[in-house]
Amino acid sequence: MKNLTRWLATFATALPLVFATASAHAVEAGAAAPNFSLPTAKGEPVALDKLRGKVVYVDFWASWCGPCRRSFPWMNEMQQKYGAKGFTVVAINVDKKRIDAEKFLTLIPANFPVVYDEAGSVPAAFGVLGMPSSYLIDARGNVSYVERGFVDDARGPLEERVKALLAAVKN
């Protein structure tokens, strides 16, 4: 009996450890976007909850990710077109080494806020399933659409979604 109690006690303490690393489920359209606050290269924090009232396109990218290279010119274009109309791109870099991201950005500059998350806690909170992953977030902070991967054909439909969300803000 004493042994049984011991068994149970040890397992009771060990079990949470076993399940502690079980991954969080992926954030899908309709869910509230997990909040984050991450620094830019200059160290200024960008917080998602401070961007309420704006349509936000959160993009997870890395220097080693091929399609990310294609998405940057498009995100620049979107920022330029809709930046003044209540839209912003926030690109979250997940490179382990900051220098890799900096090299990427000298080749393909960005005209939108780029923040850094070397620890990868924010992609974990979003449950990112592939790179790149983008989350279109409405003015209330809810995820409106999730784009996994980036292909050139997705640009048109994505822009329509951005337009629709911006129109919804005005009304």
Place this chain on the structure above:
Amino acid sequence: MRGLIVAMIALAMAGCASFDPPKPWERGELAKPSMQFDYDRLDAKSQQHIYTSKEAATGGYGVGGGGCGCN
């Protein structure tokens, strides 16, 4: 004594939980060219193409068709 063994087994099991495969955002090292199976992607594609047609197999990977030797 037994409790200690049990505790050690439990701890060892808990250790296994930390061996997760890398997450999608942690695959920077795996994306390096030196980590690829093929030396050259285009070359591998053409090798596969020839292989599947010469071996009369249906399809390889990356390229469709094969078998008749005509493609």
